[in-house]
Amino acid sequence: MDLLPLFQSFEATAVGTIVRESLWLFPVIECGHLLALALLGGSMLVVDLRLLGLGLTAQPIPQLAARAHPWMLAAWAGIIATGIPMFLSEAVKCYYSPPFWYKIGLLVLASVYTFTVRRRVTAQPQPRLGALTALASLTLWGGVGFAGRWIAFY
Amino acid sequence: MSPLPLIQQLDQTAGSIALRESILVYPLIETTHVLALCLFLGIIALLDLRLLGLGFQSVPVSQIAGRLLPIGLTGFALMTLSGLLLFYSGPLRAYGNIFFRVKMVLILLAGLNAVAFHYGIYKRIAAWDTQPVPPPRARLAGLASLILWCAIVICGRMQAYNWFEKPPGT
Numbered sequence: 001m002d003l004l005p006l007f008q009s010f011e012a013t014a015v016g017t018i019v020r021e022s023l024w025l026f027p028v029i030e031c032g033h034l035l036a037l038a039l040l041g042g043s044m045l046v047v048d049l050r051l052l053g054l055g056l057t058a059q060p061i062p063q064l065a066a067r068a069h070p071w072m073l074a075a076w077a078g079i080i081a082t083g084i085p086m087f088l089s090e091a092v093k094c095y096y097s098p099p100f101w102y103k104i105g106l107l108v109l110a111s112v113y114t115f116t117v118r119r120r121v122t123a124q125p126q127p128r129l130g131a132l133t134a135l136a137s138l139t140l141w142g143g144v145g146f147a148g149r150w151i152a153f154y
Numbered sequence: 155m156s157p158l159p160l161i162q163q164l165d166q167t168a169g170s171i172a173l174r175e176s177i178l179v180y181p182l183i184e185t186t187h188v189l190a191l192c193l194f195l196g197i198i199a200l201l202d203l204r205l206l207g208l209g210f211q212s213v214p215v216s217q218i219a220g221r222l223l224p225i226g227l228t229g230f231a232l233m234t235l236s237g238l239l240l241f242y243s244g245p246l247r248a249y250g251n252i253f254f255r256v257k258m259v260l261i262l263l264a265g266l267n268a269v270a271f272h273y274g275i276y277k278r279i280a281a282w283d284t285q286p287v288p289p290p291r292a293r294l295a296g297l298a299s300l301i302l303w304c305a306i307v308i309c310g311r312m313q314a315y316n317w318f319e320k321p322p323g324t
Binding site for chain 1: 188189192195198200209210212217218221
């Protein structure tokens with residue numbers, strides 16, 4: 001199945017056109033994307049570090065995960081909400097960009113993993129394989145950020 | 155005395171030219187800068203939210219400042235190192251960029267805010283460590299830090315766009 005026509009129609013959407021034709025809209029959305037990324041980093045790290053036995057080790061894991069969850073959710077929503085208009089503005093470029101496809105694949109994996117496996121593990125006071133859960137989370141989200149930055153280059 | 159001659163010289167060094175023309179190393183440094191930002195700024199943001207009384211209120215402030223912040227500071231070291239390399243890859247372009255200049259001033263202000271917090275209200279942390287909403291001076295430090303670092307990220311991102319650069323030959 002050829003997805004190119006679909007991506008061309010993404011780029012032709014009103015939002016895509018407005019963002020593409022504006023001088024400042026893309027950079028401004030990009031700033032929001034970065035700030036949401038930082039918050040996602042913090043709200044993920046605080047729990048992943050705890051699972052690794054680092055950082056807030058005096059805090060019970062389920063409580064810490066519960067406190068971090070709304071911020072993580074807000075950051076995740078912020079990343080998606082700012083990512084979509086940027087994607088729409090250059091969908092055809094993304095179609096031909098290998099890092100874009102890696103990023104989307106990793107993003108789906110990381111999101112599903114975070115809201116299922118990781119959520120369940122962090123609900124337990126003394127999870128088995130907690131460190132492994134954290135390393136997988138750090139690797140997946142680190143990969144999303146890494147691949148995302150390379151869309152600008154390839 | 156203007157630092158311009160020195161910057162022009164730095165801009166023409168072999169290392170600087172090699173860095174900005176490299177296909178792999180330059181993107182790798184930028185990626186490091188962004189991922190380190192997640193580590194440092196993410197943890198700073200959590201501390202600021204706690205200082206503002208907006209999040210993690212069941213966690214004592216001293217635990218975030220004492221146990222989490224040092225990990226965040228490794229992110230700061232990575233950001234500084236990658237940032238210096240990014241500057242080295244195009245010193246002349248950075249020097250003439252208004253966002254770069256504003257960013258440097260804001261980083262200085264964020265540093266001063268951190269020092270003032272550390273040697274000010276944080277000296278009496280025992281009195282308010284577990285308070286869900288810290289005293290006004292601590293909240294102010296958190297708010298200032300949050301605003302400054304957001305502005306620093308925005309300046310850093312905007313630095314890549316050349317709206318305010320003079321076209322060559324003018």
